[in-house]
Amino acid sequence: MKADISTLHKSDILILQRHVNLFACQPLRLVLSLRLRYILRSTLRASRMKKAKLAAKKPATAAKERATRSESVKILISRDRIRRRIREVARQIRKDFADEPLHLVGVLKGAVFFLADLAREIPGEVSFDFIAVSSYGKNTHSSGQVRLTRDLDSSIEGKNVIVVEDILDTGMTLQYLLRIFEQRNPKALRVAVLLDKPSRRLVPVRADYIGFSIPNEFVVGYGLDYAERYRNLLDVGVLTLANAESASAK
Numbered sequence: 001m002k003a004d005i006s007t008l009h010k011s012d013i014l015i016l017q018r019h020v021n022l023f024a025c026q027p028l029r030l031v032l033s034l035r036l037r038y039i040l041r042s043t044l045r046a047s048r049m050k051k052a053k054l055a056a057k058k059p060a061t062a063a064k065e066r067a068t069r070s071e072s073v074k075i076l077i078s079r080d081r082i083r084r085r086i087r088e089v090a091r092q093i094r095k096d097f098a099d100e101p102l103h104l105v106g107v108l109k110g111a112v113f114f115l116a117d118l119a120r121e122i123p124g125e126v127s128f129d130f131i132a133v134s135s136y137g138k139n140t141h142s143s144g145q146v147r148l149t150r151d152l153d154s155s156i157e158g159k160n161v162i163v164v165e166d167i168l169d170t171g172m173t174l175q176y177l178l179r180i181f182e183q184r185n186p187k188a189l190r191v192a193v194l195l196d197k198p199s200r201r202l203v204p205v206r207a208d209y210i211g212f213s214i215p216n217e218f219v220v221g222y223g224l225d226y227a228e229r230y231r232n233l234l235d236v237g238v239l240t241l242a243n244a245e246s247a248s249a250k
């Protein structure tokens, strides 16, 4: 039977060598030692070749993986424009409500930065709360189903409520939220969105305060995410998913 040397390890051969030295007679020891040395060299050569083959394969595989996951973000609205526009929107809100207290309700998680910046630009009495809904999951397409995942901490009855949302897209989320909030008898109920994609509207909802109207592109940054990523970008950018689905083709 022929031994398959590729399955032998260096340590096995060294053990065999030791046994040959201990138990074989002189002439046999010489023959076996030569044979084992040959096997050892062949084993080492085979393992070196295997390693080289693997190393040659790696860059191609890594490049392929990168390509299938390749995503790029092109700035659409810079952080400076966002800051300037939020200041204007804040001024408008305060003008509309003169000296009245305002209660901002941020829609988690996309609206966190917008609410944080907006609240600090509105002079006078401002309180805020958060609500969470889910409608997208790990996707660039809306599932069309809105679900409340976290309710407000306090009542909005008799308050001047401004719902603060990152983006108004199909309108399903805001329609759902406005329906809930109206039943809770606020004094006033308004909507402020950082971004508006009017061409995507499926239900008749409109915002009272709009940061920017944008074309039908999937955007990320400044709180907006794709599969929970990119929220921390300072600017708003258009996300492109190369080699996979196009993020902007919604």
Ligand code: IMP
Binding pocket: 107, 110, 135, 136, 142, 165, 166, 167, 168, 169, 170, 171, 172, 173, 174, 217, 218, 219, 220, 224, 225, 226
């Ligand atoms: P709507 O219910 O279709 O109006 O969608 C509103 C929600 O969908 C927003 O609050 C966002 O969380 C998410 N969304 C809509 N368009 C985009 C986008 O372009 N980028 C990231 N999230 C988006």
Ligand code: MG
Binding pocket: 107, 108, 109, 110, 111, 165, 166, 167
């Ligand atoms: Mg949102």
